[in-house]
Amino acid sequence: MxxxxxxxxxxxxxxxxxxxxxxxxxxxxxxxxxxxxxxxxxxxxxxxxxxxxxxxxxxxxxxxxxxxxxxxxxxxxxxxxxAGFNPGDAKSHPPGQPRSKAPVVPHSSPELVPRHTFHPVIVHFPIALFIFGAFLEFLGKFRRDDVVRNVAFWNLVFGGLATLAAIPTGFIAAFRLGYPLTPGTPVFLHLALGIGAAALMLAVLFWRRTGLVTKPAYWILLAVTALAVGAAGHFGGQLVYG
Ligand code: HEC
Structure with missing residues (x-):
């Protein structure tokens, strides 16, 4: 009130x-x-x-x-x-040169861990590693090259591991920045895609470990997962960059 x-x-x-x-x-x-x-x-x-x-x-x-x-x-x-300008916005001020040098308030003390909790930084690892891993997996399949397939495997594994850091930091960032996690909000969509993509990544990795990857279903799952990872990243980027 x-x-x-x-x-x-x-x-x-x-x-x-x-x-x-x-x-x-x-x-x-x-x-x-x-x-x-x-x-x-x-x-x-x-x-x-x-x-x-x-x-x-x-x-x-x-x-x-x-x-x-x-x-x-x-x-x-x-x-x-x-003069009708916003004293809290550096982009809003009277035209011309300032009259005087005013005392400047010191920046408020920085937080040790920023509110975004490094989530926007960390997410680049699962996105880049997993999507590149999926690309190498397809490349290795078509070129019948086991070295490429091995490199693909480790990219997928580390992409999956990085997701373990991305999800909790995402929750912490949403909480600290005050995003409501209610259905229908952009954050909710991002969250649902992120968790969905993580579950699919796990499925891909387990399947890959069994070695039974000759079935077309594996390759479809791999492609869908890479798309889901990209989509989660896209909507996350929209939250940060608009
Ligand atoms: C001149 C500065 C100023 C303007 C303009 C202003 N606020 Fe505030 N607002 C404050 C301050 C200072 C507080 C903290 C009040 C306190 O701690 O008692 C506050 C508190 C709040 C709070 C926290 C709830 C509360 O009552 O403590 C909300 C929400 C809020 N303002 C919303 C708004 C909205 C919406 C507007 C525009 C209609 C607005 N404010 C305009 C300075 C401002």
Whole structure:
């Protein structure tokens, strides 16, 4: 309930023009995605508590942080907000050169393990190794080359092993970044494809270990699995890069 009040107090204090950056950014003057704050929002929050008015945005709070340049774009929070620009977004500022060099707030201390928990890095291993392994498996079959087939096998094995790191880090990243794991969301689709692909990878590897890979079904499963791995990666990439 406090939330729209903060926006109302903020916009009333600076009387933003309807088409100004700040008016259009609305909540994003202080938030990246609510309730997460950008650096201006963090400073607002800290100052509200310091001044003994937690949750309440007073003119005193705003005035006391006007000389700071929270988004480090060269313009102070006050210069930006008074001119209708977003003090929490470095890309939004008045045209021309900044008036003064404002004190810069230090970056908030970095987290030891970033929220994505290295999931977007780790997933490249299962994707690249497994798909390349599948490619070599087909190549070795057509060229009747056991060396190529051996190399293929180890690529598939390490692709499968890397999946064991990709799945838990994926869950941790979704949790820490606040993605809801509800059916119908892009994250859910990515998750379902990822787990499905991992199960298929295991099936391929077990089948491959038995040596009974002369059946066409093995090759169909291998192709489908490589596609599923690629699709899981594609939808994961969409989450990160849009
Ligand atoms: C001027 C900065 C500012 C603006 C603009 C702003 N917020 Fe906030 N918001 C805050 C601060 C500071 C807090 C933390 C309040 C606290 O800890 O008492 C907060 C808290 C929240 C929370 C956490 C829930 C809560 O009540 O603690 C949500 C959700 C939220 N804001 C959403 C929004 C939305 C949606 C908008 C746009 C209508 C918005 N905020 C606009 C500064 C802002």
């Amino acid at each position: 406090a939330t729209p009040e903060i926006w109302k107090a903020f916009s009333a204090h600076y009387s933003f023009a309807p088409r100004s950056d700040a008016a259009q950014a609305r909540c994003m003057n202080c938030h990246t995605t609510p309730p997460q704050h950008n650096d201006f929002g963090k400073l607002v929050k800290a100052t509200m508590s310091k001044q003994g008015t937690p949750g309440k945005l007073t003119p005193d709070v705003l005035q006391s942080i006007e000389a700071v340049d929270s988004d480090r774009d060269g313009w102070t929070n006050g210069d930006e907000a008074r």
